[in-house]
Amino acid sequence: MIVAERKPFDEIRSMVAGYKKVLTVGCGTCVAVCLAGGSKEVETLNAELNLAFKKDGIEFGAETLERQCDMEFLAELDTRVDEYDALLSMACGAGIQFLAERFSHKPVLPAVNTSFIGVNLDVGWYEEKCRACGQCVLGMTGGVCPVTMCAKSLFNGPCGGTNKTSCEIHTDQPCAWFKIYERLAAQGRLDQIIEISPANDWSNQKPRTLIQPGYEERVKAMR
Amino acid sequence: MMTDKSNMVDITLNKDVLVVGAGSVGLETASKIASQGYKVSVIGQKTACARQSGCTDEMLNSGTVNIMQDVVLEDVAGVTGDFRVTLAKGEEKMKAVFGAVVVAPNYSYASLNGAYGLALSDRVMSQSQFEAFMDSDGLKKVAADSGSDADDVENVIVAFLTGFGQEGDPVSTGRALKSALAVQKTSGCKAYIYTGNIKVGAKGLERIFTEGRHAGVVCFKPSVMPEIEQNSDSVKISITDPVVRSTIELEPDYVVVEEALVVGQDNLDTATLLRIDTDLDGLLPSNNVHRFPVRSNRDGIFVASNSVDAANVALRIAELIGDGIKNVSADQAKVDEERCVICLTCYRSCPHGAIFWENGAAAISPAACQGCGICASECPMDAIQLGDFTDESLRKSVKDAVVSVEGSPSIVAFCCKNSALEAGEAAARFGHNMPAGFKMVKVPCAGKVDVEFIMKAFVEGADGVMVAACHEGNCKAERGNTYAKWRVNEIQKRLENMGLGKDCLCFTTIASNMAGEFAAKVNAFADKLA
Ligand code: SF4
Ligand code: SF4
Ligand code: SF4
Numbered sequence: 001m002i003v004a005e006r007k008p009f010d011e012i013r014s015m016v017a018g019y020k021k022v023l024t025v026g027c028g029t030c031v032a033v034c035l036a037g038g039s040k041e042v043e044t045l046n047a048e049l050n051l052a053f054k055k056d057g058i059e060f061g062a063e064t065l066e067r068q069c070d071m072e073f074l075a076e077l078d079t080r081v082d083e084y085d086a087l088l089s090m091a092c093g094a095g096i097q098f099l100a101e102r103f104s105h106k107p108v109l110p111a112v113n114t115s116f117i118g119v120n121l122d123v124g125w126y127e128e129k130c131r132a133c134g135q136c137v138l139g140m141t142g143g144v145c146p147v148t149m150c151a152k153s154l155f156n157g158p159c160g161g162t163n164k165t166s167c168e169i170h171t172d173q174p175c176a177w178f179k180i181y182e183r184l185a186a187q188g189r190l191d192q193i194i195e196i197s198p199a200n201d202w203s204n205q206k207p208r209t210l211i212q213p214g215y216e217e218r219v220k221a222m223r
Numbered sequence: 224m225m226t227d228k229s230n231m232v233d234i235t236l237n238k239d240v241l242v243v244g245a246g247s248v249g250l251e252t253a254s255k256i257a258s259q260g261y262k263v264s265v266i267g268q269k270t271a272c273a274r275q276s277g278c279t280d281e282m283l284n285s286g287t288v289n290i291m292q293d294v295v296l297e298d299v300a301g302v303t304g305d306f307r308v309t310l311a312k313g314e315e316k317m318k319a320v321f322g323a324v325v326v327a328p329n330y331s332y333a334s335l336n337g338a339y340g341l342a343l344s345d346r347v348m349s350q351s352q353f354e355a356f357m358d359s360d361g362l363k364k365v366a367a368d369s370g371s372d373a374d375d376v377e378n379v380i381v382a383f384l385t386g387f388g389q390e391g392d393p394v395s396t397g398r399a400l401k402s403a404l405a406v407q408k409t410s411g412c413k414a415y416i417y418t419g420n421i422k423v424g425a426k427g428l429e430r431i432f433t434e435g436r437h438a439g440v441v442c443f444k445p446s447v448m449p450e451i452e453q454n455s456d457s458v459k460i461s462i463t464d465p466v467v468r469s470t471i472e473l474e475p476d477y478v479v480v481e482e483a484l485v486v487g488q489d490n491l492d493t494a495t496l497l498r499i500d501t502d503l504d505g506l507l508p509s510n511n512v513h514r515f516p517v518r519s520n521r522d523g524i525f526v527a528s529n530s531v532d533a534a535n536v537a538l539r540i541a542e543l544i545g546d547g548i549k550n551v552s553a554d555q556a557k558v559d560e561e562r563c564v565i566c567l568t569c570y571r572s573c574p575h576g577a578i579f580w581e582n583g584a585a586a587i588s589p590a591a592c593q594g595c596g597i598c599a600s601e602c603p604m605d606a607i608q609l610g611d612f613t614d615e616s617l618r619k620s621v622k623d624a625v626v627s628v629e630g631s632p633s634i635v636a637f638c639c640k641n642s643a644l645e646a647g648e649a650a651a652r653f654g655h656n657m658p659a660g661f662k663m664v665k666v667p668c669a670g671k672v673d674v675e676f677i678m679k680a681f682v683e684g685a686d687g688v689m690v691a692a693c694h695e696g697n698c699k700a701e702r703g704n705t706y707a708k709w710r711v712n713e714i715q716k717r718l719e720n721m722g723l724g725k726d727c728l729c730f731t732t733i734a735s736n737m738a739g740e741f742a743a744k745v746n747a748f749a750d751k752l753a
Contacts, residue, residue, distance in 0.1 A: 066583070072567055079298060079309055079316060214713035217705075 001119075002030040002092040003126045004037060004112040006045070013052055015109045016088060020057075022049075023084040024111070025077070025099065026064030027091035035124055036112050037090030039064040045090070045111060060088075068095025074102045081106055134204045137197050142183030147200070149176035155197040230610075232553045234590050236304030236544050237322035238262070243296055243493055245269040249327030250276035250290075252527040255537035256325070257287045261544065264319070266294040266310060270329070299324070299497055302577060302588035303523025304549065322544050324497065325525045325536055328490040328507050332482035338388030339480055341453055346477055350398050353381075353479040357405055365476075366411035379412045382460055382475035386419030387448040388483070393425035394529075395481050400428065402479065404435040415473060416442045417449050417460065426531055443471075497524055498576045500701060513641070513699040515539060520701050521576040522591045554610025555592035556599055560584040562606035569598035569607060574701040595700035596671030600710075612667050614675075621676050624662035625683040631660035632686035632752040634745065637672045637707075638663045641699050643691030645735035647745075655742035658749040660686070669693070670703025674710050677728065687727045687752045689745070694732045704732060726751055 006012075016022050024042050032038025046060045053060075061084060065073045068091035081087065086107040089096040093114040100108035116128035133147045137155060147153045151169045158177030161168025167175045184190050211219050238261055242253045245267040253263040254277035269292050273283060282288040297316065298309035306321045334349030341347050348356060356362060366379045385391060385399045396418070403414035414435070421444065423429045436442065443449075445462040452459040461472045486505040494501050499519040500509035507526045508519035517525050517535045523543060525536045543549075556577075558569075563584040570578045570585060577591035578598060587598070587607075599607040599614070608614065624635045638644040647663050666672055669692030680688045690711050692704035708730050715725035729748055733741050 066565060066580075070567055072570065075298075213716070214709055217709055 003034045003118045004114045019086040021059045021084045022086045023061040024088045027068045029067045135200045141180045144179045146176045241321040242325045244327030246329045247271035247276045252533040253288045254278040257282045259541040264289045266291045302591040323523045327527045331485045335388030336480045350482045380475040381406045381477045382415045383479045385481040391420045393422045396422045400431045403440045407438045414440045555589045558585045559606045562604045572601045595668040600673045620664045625685045628659040631658045633660040634687045635680040635685045636689040639669045642693040642735045646741035649738035650742040668700045668703035669707035
């Protein structure tokens with residue numbers, strides 16, 4: 001899932017100052033799971049804002065959508081947004097932008113920082129796992145992502161800086177390629193570490209769109 | 224609100240009706256629906272008199288017909304029997320629930336004088352301009368002034384040009400015929416019609432045409448557009464008559480050119496809001512031989528474009544809403560809420576707008592669902608099952624359809640029950656020769672043919688798989704055949720990537736009365752496999 005964390009209160013406060021009526025919009029999927037932008041976080045943030053702006057008389061509305069990255073769910077706000085002068089979104093960056101596109105006449109403000117694609121280690125504890133590089137090599141690397149974990153995102157490693165299981169950047173940072181070595185060794189697949197993976201085409205990191213095979217015609221008809 | 228009665232459920236329908244469009248057709252539709260005993264709200268810009276359109280004082284005073292001037296449709300959620308509508312008047316918003324919605328589109332007209340190389344002038348008018356001219360007795364005055372209003376002289380000549388600037392339709396033909404008859408009935412005037420295509424396929428048109436002929440209207444139907452010459456104060460029309468083999472020239476006093484219907488963005492926006500399809504010209508609703516012309520692809524949403532439609536819509540609404548309780552089959556598509564991840568794929572794919580979401584899962588209205596199965600085949604979580612065609616039963620049918628017969632390829636044909644299945648059964652009855660290994664699998668619509676089922680047929684050992692759907696534009700579920708074609712194309716690509724070649728899979732369209740053609744297609748496919 002996508003993991004986010006709420007922005008520091010001061011930053012949010014200075015963004016909303018000056019507006020009269022603000023709608024705080026939560027997202028019920030990824031950011032709810034990582035405890036950053038679900039219905040509860042919307043209520044908490046609004047309580048803080050109400051306290052802070054008591055004297056200024058700013059009004060805060062609340063709404064948590066199923067997802068902010070689907071326009072059908074955003075449409076549920078169509079008849080409500082005009083009451084407000086600004087929208088404060090608690091979704092990930094994708095959701096915030098989609099909200100801002102649909103209601104492009106309204107200022108849309110981010111209440112969270114989108115952190116990464118990751119996994120849940122325990123309540124409130126997450127770890128980054130994937131950088132969406134577009135050319136997955138996990139099959140060669142024993143299921144450990146070198147793009148995410150290696151400080152240099154090397155497809156073929158380790159580099160000369162690998163330091164007794166840790167990365168040269170810090171002793172707390174495990175070396176991705178050491179992890180890969182361990183995993184492959186345990187599975188008896190060590191010969192694979194010798195194989196050279198072709199370098200990723202990093203020019204693919206432009207804004208990407210994707211159409212699943214079989215839906216090209218449908219998309220053409222929609223455009 | 225549902226109560227179980229074996230496989231049937233009772234559904235409560237809201238008994239109020241919304242009419243979008245307050246022109247004469249919209250108001251007439253409202254009066255007809257009100258006469259059936261339902262309360263009607265009419266919204267839009269009022270462009271006709273309610274009383275002249277059939278609304279009685281009783282209807283208007285009691286609020287049975289409630290005309291909400293300048294109110295627009297802003298949002299529509301829900302399904303047949305329970306449309307939850309947001310209406311707006313300026314800044315003000317209101318919410319209301321209706322059991323059915325009728326669109327009475329307000330099309331406008333564009334003169335096609337350009338297509339005839341004519342410029343509009345005092346003498347050259349569009350059909351609308353001429354109708355206004357007649358309504359204000361313009362022609363009568365001209366005839367009187369020219370001193371030719373005696374019954375036996377015909378000095379003022381009016382020529383109508385229609386069916387060359389566009390393919391033509393009963394509406395535009397009808398307008399020309401009516402005007403021509405009115406001209407002919409005006410003392411001292413004579414009407415000529417030059418038509419490429421006379422379309423009388425609407426109620427009463429044949430009669431008006433005949434009446435016109437008897438009254439003396441002259442009708443030419445040349446095979447090509449007449450030659451037209453426009454000068455500052457005259458227009459000359461010439462055609463070649465194939466019977467007398469000579470050129471016939473006419474210099475009419477007035478020329479009336481046909482008009483094209485312009486759909487207009489407002490009507491298209493209404494269609495988008497209501498999620499109903501338009502036909503190829505953008506007119507509402509889309510054509511579908513499987514349903515009454517006033518019905519749209521969504522149950523409970525109707526379109527009335529003329530008086531005849533107005534009466535029909537009222538009947539269909541009475542049939543739909545009845546006394547507010549409807550008994551429908553529960554064996555339609557059903558969502559397994561535990562599996563549903565609310566991805567909205569089904570909502571976006573259902574051609575009948577039968578799907579919505581509530582409590583974190585997709586939900587399907589048994590009243591609106593037509594049982595095509597497109598949603599079930601598209602759902603990425605296999606969360607939708609169709610009563611009569613569950614995945615399990617279809618998997619079994621596929622397995623049973625793979626038979627090994629010495630000397631014959633095993634062919635599994637997925638056949639839409641609305642077309643191919645009937646064609647196939649007829650082919651067998653008529654004794655057409657088909658391969659012994661050929662077996663049909665009945666599907667409610669080609670849209671229910673999952674990628675998985677096609678692959679399963681191959682895994683079970685089929686030599687060839689055929690997906691047979693309705694012809695393009697003929698699918699009862701609007702797009703079931705299209706979905707099936709896309710899936711077949713996609714699997715063909717995958718088969719090629721696997722090095723198996725794509726010829727073992729084919730997509731075809733067929734009508735139910737094409738038994739011979741169906742057999743020929745099957746045999747051609749079998750030959751290819753051999
Ligand atoms: S908007 Fe972002 S956080 Fe919300 S569901 Fe979509 S991807 Fe996840
Ligand atoms: S397609 Fe399936 S998973 Fe997606 S919303 Fe519909 S039922 Fe749920
Ligand atoms: S079976 Fe067809 S009509 Fe019924 S809900 Fe699914 S897609 Fe819509």
